[in-house]
Amino acid sequence: MGGVFSSLLASLFGSREVRILMLGLDNAGKTSILYRLKDGAHIKTVPTIGFNVETLEFNNISMQVWDLGGQASIRPYWRSYYQRQEAVIFVVDSTDRDRMSIAQSELASLLEEEELEDAIVCIFANKQDAPEAMEVADVAEAMGVNRLQDRTWTIIGTSALKGTGLEEGLSWISNNLKST
Numbered sequence: 001m002g003g004v005f006s007s008l009l010a011s012l013f014g015s016r017e018v019r020i021l022m023l024g025l026d027n028a029g030k031t032s033i034l035y036r037l038k039d040g041a042h043i044k045t046v047p048t049i050g051f052n053v054e055t056l057e058f059n060n061i062s063m064q065v066w067d068l069g070g071q072a073s074i075r076p077y078w079r080s081y082y083q084r085q086e087a088v089i090f091v092v093d094s095t096d097r098d099r100m101s102i103a104q105s106e107l108a109s110l111l112e113e114e115e116l117e118d119a120i121v122c123i124f125a126n127k128q129d130a131p132e133a134m135e136v137a138d139v140a141e142a143m144g145v146n147r148l149q150d151r152t153w154t155i156i157g158t159s160a161l162k163g164t165g166l167e168e169g170l171s172w173i174s175n176n177l178k179s180t
């Protein structure tokens with residue numbers, strides 16, 4: 001399967017400006033997802049104080065990607081990136097049982113950010129192709145999604161390796177974005 005970005009996202013979002021933030025612990029699969037989506041799009045990696053920001057730009061769509069975890073001291077720098085982000089994709093490594101609780105607390109603190117209070121949240125339970133992957137329902141429970149009642153959210157099983165679930169996630173975002 002090739003990249004799905006140019007054809008799929010052009011049809012999903014048209015000329016609407018969309019800003020999507022993709023976050024998760026390192027090794028969750030974010031860069032792999034970005035490259036899976038990149039067909040026809042541009043990816044830049046911008047080194048910033050203490051971390052890299054990857055950006056995918058296509059038409060009016062921009063997707064910013066960065067790693068969370070173990071970087072509390074630079075968290076204040078992130079705030080400037082949060083502004084006007086309409087959707088958050090939070091990527092979880094479904095095989096990483098040991099760090100599920102760290103991922104959960106990172107997601108919880110992210111959702112407390114005032115700038116993100118209107119953002120819709122799509123959790124990718126990634127690496128579903130791996131035999132040892134936790135089931136999506138178990139990832140949902142570990143991520144504490146029952147506490148997300150006042151948000152527009154979903155969780156979708158994905159595999160960056162196989163390219164599965166990504167279209168479904170992007171369609172969900174397109175269908176759930178607040179109209180402006």
Ligand code: G3D
Binds near residue numbers: 026028031126127130
């Ligand atoms: P990150 O950008 O979130 O840090 P990466 O994560 O995209 O760099 O991926 C980290 C590792 O997980 C890579 O392995 C990558 O191939 C693997 N990976 C990403 N997505 C999937 C997936 O859906 N399924 C499986 N099985 N593996 C995945 P390496 O070995 O290259 O470091």
Ligand code: MG
Binds near residue numbers: 027030031032
């Ligand atoms: Mg990466």
